[in-house]
Amino acid sequence: MASPLTIVMYHYVRDFARTRYPGLKGLDVAGFRRQLDHLMSSFRIVRMEDVIAAVRGEAELPPDAALLTFDDGYAEHFDAVFPILHDRGLQGSFFPPVAPIRDGTLLDVNRVHFILASAPSSAPLAAAIDEAVVGAVGEYDVRSVSDYRSEWAHSNRFDDAETIYVKRMLQTALPSALRGQVARQLFERFVSVDESTFAAEQYLNRDQARLMVDCGMYFGSHGKSHLWLNHVDTATRIDEIEGSLDFLADLGMPVGDQWVMCYPFGGWDDALVEILRARSCTVGLTTRVDTAQIGVDDPLTLPRYDTNDFPQ
Numbered sequence: 379m380a381s382p383l384t385i386v387m388y389h390y391v392r393d394f395a396r397t398r399y400p401g402l403k404g405l406d407v408a409g410f411r412r413q414l415d416h417l418m419s420s421f422r423i424v425r426m427e428d429v430i431a432a433v434r435g436e437a438e439l440p441p442d443a444a445l446l447t448f449d450d451g452y453a454e455h456f457d458a459v460f461p462i463l464h465d466r467g468l469q470g471s472f473f474p475p476v477a478p479i480r481d482g483t484l485l486d487v488n489r490v491h492f493i494l495a496s497a498p499s500s501a502p503l504a505a506a507i508d509e510a511v512v513g514a515v516g517e518y519d520v521r522s523v524s525d526y527r528s529e530w531a532h533s534n535r536f537d538d539a540e541t542i543y544v545k546r547m548l549q550t551a552l553p554s555a556l557r558g559q560v561a562r563q564l565f566e567r568f569v570s571v572d573e574s575t576f577a578a579e580q581y582l583n584r585d586q587a588r589l590m591v592d593c594g595m596y597f598g599s600h601g602k603s604h605l606w607l608n609h610v611d612t613a614t615r616i617d618e619i620e621g622s623l624d625f626l627a628d629l630g631m632p633v634g635d636q637w638v639m640c641y642p643f644g645g646w647d648d649a650l651v652e653i654l655r656a657r658s659c660t661v662g663l664t665t666r667v668d669t670a671q672i673g674v675d676d677p678l679t680l681p682r683y684d685t686n687d688f689p690q
C-alpha cells in the first residue's frame with residue numbers, strides 16, 4: 379500500500395540581513411523558523427531511519443509524514459539550521475559533498491551562485507561566456523554559441539533563461555578545464571575575494587558534522603565533488619560514490635546495507651541506479667517535484683519539494 383511522504387529540500391538558509399551577498403537566492407533564517415512552524419502543524423516530521431524502515435517494509439510511516447533534507451553541507455547548516463532543529467526535537471538529513479570539507483575547495487556550483495549574486499545581472503556573465511566560447515575555438519572542443527544557447531538557455535521554475543544559461547554552461551556544458559577557467563575569471567571580476575578564504579567560510583567542517591551526527595542528525599551521500607553523475611563514466615561514478623561512503627563511515631554513519639544517496643543536481647539515470655542498488659543503497663533523492671509514495675515509487679528515485687513550494 380502506498381504511504382505518502384513529503385520530502386522538503388533546502389540549500390542556503392542564511393541570515394540575509396548580515397551577509398556580504400544579499401543577492402544570493404536562499405531562505406532567510408526567520409523564514410525557515412516560520413516554515414518549520416507551518417510544516418510541524420501540517421505534517422509529522424519523521425527521521426530518515428523511519429523512512430529507511432518503511433522502504434524495507436519493517437515499519438509504517440504516519441499518513442502525514444514529512445522529511446527535511448539539506449543539500450551541499452553549508453556552514454549555516456551547522457550554525458543556524460542544526461540548533462533550530464535540535465531545539466525542536468527534529469532531525470534533518472544533511473548531504474555534504476566530500477571535497478569542500480576534506481580539501482577546502484569551492485564547488486563549481488557555489489562559485490556560480492556567488493558570481494550570479496554579485497554581478498549586476500546575468501547578461502554580462504552570459505556575454506563573457508559567449509566571448510570565451512568564441513575565443514576557445516581551436517584550443518578546446520567547443521560547439522557554437524548558438525548551439526549552446528539552443529540547448530541550455532531555457533527558463534525553469536526559479537530562474538530566467540539567461541541565468542540558467544550561465545549556470546549550465548559553467549556547471550556542465552563547457553569542457554571541464556575551460557569552464558573552470560571562465561568561472562575563476564568571473565569570480566575574480568565580480569566576487570573579488572580570496573577564493574580559498576571564501577571556501578573555508580562556506581562549508582561546515584568534519585568536527586561540526588560529527589557533532590551533528592552525535593546529536594542525532596542524519597548524513598548521507600552527495601558524492602565527492604558534486605558532479606552530474608549521469609554525465610560521467612562508470613569508473614568516476616563508482617569513485618564518487620565510494621569516496622563519499624568512506625567519508626560517511628568516518629562520521630559514524632552506517633554505510634553497509636542501509637544508506638542514502640542524494641543526487642547532485644538531481645542527475646541520475648538507470649545505470650547509476652543499478653550501481654547504487656548493487657551497493658545496497660536504500661533511498662535515493664532526486665529533484666523531481668512531487669509527493670513520494672513509499673511502497674509504489676522506486677525508493678532510489680524519490681521526488682522532493684523545494685522549500686519555495688511551502689509558506690516561508
Ligand SMILES: [Zn+2]
Pocket residue numbers: 449450600604641642643
Ligand atoms: Zn547539491
